[in-house]
Amino acid sequence: xxxxxxxxxxxxxxxxxxxxxxxxxxxxxxxxxxxxxxxxxxxxxxxxxxxxxxxxxxxxxxxxxxxxxxxxxxxxxxxxxxxxxxxxxxxxxxxxxxxxxxxxxxxxxxxxxxxxxxxxxxxxxxxxxxxxxxxxxxxxxxxxxxxxxxxxxxxxxxxxxxxxxxxxxxxxxxxxxxxxxxxxxxxxxxxxxxxxxxxxxxxxxxxxxxxxxxxxxxxxxxxxxxxxxxxx
Amino acid sequence: xxxxxxxxxxxxxxxxxxxxxxxxxxxxxxxxxxxxxxxxxxxxxxxxxxxxxxxxxxxxxxxxxxxxxxxxxxxxxxxxxxxxxxxxxxxxxxxxxxxxxxxxxxxxxxxxxxxxxxxxxxxxxxxxxxxxxxxxxxxxxx
Numbered sequence: 001x002x003x004x005x006x007x008x009x010x011x012x013x014x015x016x017x018x019x020x021x022x023x024x025x026x027x028x029x030x031x032x033x034x035x036x037x038x039x040x041x042x043x044x045x046x047x048x049x050x051x052x053x054x055x056x057x058x059x060x061x062x063x064x065x066x067x068x069x070x071x072x073x074x075x076x077x078x079x080x081x082x083x084x085x086x087x088x089x090x091x092x093x094x095x096x097x098x099x100x101x102x103x104x105x106x107x108x109x110x111x112x113x114x115x116x117x118x119x120x121x122x123x124x125x126x127x128x129x130x131x132x133x134x135x136x137x138x139x140x141x142x143x144x145x146x147x148x149x150x151x152x153x154x155x156x157x158x159x160x161x162x163x164x165x166x167x168x169x170x171x172x173x174x175x176x177x178x179x180x181x182x183x184x185x186x187x188x189x190x191x192x193x194x195x196x197x198x199x200x201x202x203x204x205x206x207x208x209x210x211x212x213x214x215x216x217x218x219x220x221x222x223x224x225x226x227x228x229x230x231x232x
Numbered sequence: 233x234x235x236x237x238x239x240x241x242x243x244x245x246x247x248x249x250x251x252x253x254x255x256x257x258x259x260x261x262x263x264x265x266x267x268x269x270x271x272x273x274x275x276x277x278x279x280x281x282x283x284x285x286x287x288x289x290x291x292x293x294x295x296x297x298x299x300x301x302x303x304x305x306x307x308x309x310x311x312x313x314x315x316x317x318x319x320x321x322x323x324x325x326x327x328x329x330x331x332x333x334x335x336x337x338x339x340x341x342x343x344x345x346x347x348x349x350x351x352x353x354x355x356x357x358x359x360x361x362x363x364x365x366x367x368x369x370x371x372x373x374x
Contacts, residue, residue: 008237008244015244050367052360059339061346063353064360080339084350109337116346118338158337186350208343 056081056170063186065174069097071167076160081170082114083155087183087192089174091155095138095146098168100161102139108168110136110148111156114184122152122182126204149175152182184208193217 052066058079062068068081083091093110100106112134114121124131128151136148148155157170179195181203188209196203198221207213341349 005234005237005240008240012240012244012247015247018248050364061349061353063350063357066360078339080337082346082349084353111337115338117340186354208346 062172065172067169067171069167069169070159070161072161072164074164075162077162078160080156080158083150083157083172084184084186085153085174087153087185088177088180089153090177090180091150091153092173092175093148093150093155093157094171094173096169096171098138098142098146100138100166100168101163104162106139106159106161106163106166108138108157108159110138111158112136112148112150113152113182114154114156121154121184121206122204126182126202127151128201152180152184153177154184182206 052064054066054068056062056068056070058070058076060068060081062081062083063085070079083093085091095108098108100108112129113127120127120131127134136145138145159168161167179197179199181194181196181201183192183194183203183205185192185205185207188207188211192205194203194205
């Protein structure tokens with residue numbers, strides 16, 4: 001036999017034996033998952049399965065996108081949650097399912113920054129907005145007072161609930177900020193480059209750890225030289 | 233091509249497409265990956281909390297750390313009542329907050345407490361990101 005018919009004959013014989021083989025496949029019970037994989041990443045994050053949920057505590061620090069629900073088991077008169085994000089992110093807060101009694105003295109206030117021992121970060125000199133505009137009070141107008149967006153990577157929410165079983169849900173979403181101005185550092189080490197494209201403003205970088213800071217690679221627009229003078 | 237080899241080729245292709253299917257492997261997630269075992273997740277969370285707070289070595293605030301750990305682990309405590317070590321300071325803070333009806337609202341936390349809280353929040357964030365990555369890779373790797 002010549003080569004080609006022999007090849008075909010052998011191939012035929014092999015395929016006869018394949019009838020005795022076993023195949024394996026993965027039985028997909030959840031048929032809907034096949035369509036789910038067609039969703040984009042953002043859609044998946046928004047879908048119910050992927051939202052991070054946990055109860056909110058009276059004193060809390062939040063760093064993760066998600067939905068936090070607070071339900072008062074007894075009167076809570078002094079509660080606050082700090083929210084911190086990466087330096088190049090800003091925080092968007094949204095209240096929902098709010099069940100409070102504003103007339104009884106309950107309040108939920110969102111602050112654009114952090115307040116610690118009476119001191120505000122960023123300070124009044126550094127922040128663009130006046131102090132009263134940095135507070136968003138839910139009780140003063142439930143329609144507009146339910147959402148707030150911070151100007152830097154920290155935000156805060158103060159709340160007071162007088163009666164048990166009152167509560168609310170806070171949704172946190174972090175948005176990208178390409179040129180951050182006032183930054184609160186999350187970690188005690190690392191390096192950060194602050195870029196201010198053609199803007200005249202005061203910016204700050206705060207760090208609440210005992211550290212050694214070194215300024216390098218300075219590039220100032222109109223300065224005569226970029227040398228850092230040793231006697232500063 | 234000659235008809236006989238062509239016929240052979242065609243029949244071999246047709247035969248190989250009729251593989252006998254065996255029992256399929258059901259795609260069941262292991263018990264600890266789905267949301268049913270919240271208790272295990274909580275234990276994991278608590279051990280992570282302990283690991284995170286164990287990094288601080290300040291001798292003077294060890295007692296404080298334990299108290300912080302206790303109230304941060306429980307679900308809905310009033311933290312101002314669970315810190316016997318700094319009672320005077322905390323009472324003053326509570327009075328200050330109760331007196332002020334309007335802003336300035338302020339929380340009287342030391343930087344030490346704040347740093348611990350940031351560390352716990354970062355651990356929580358990394359754990360959530362890892363879970364998201366794992367779910368995503370499960371989807372993509374199918």
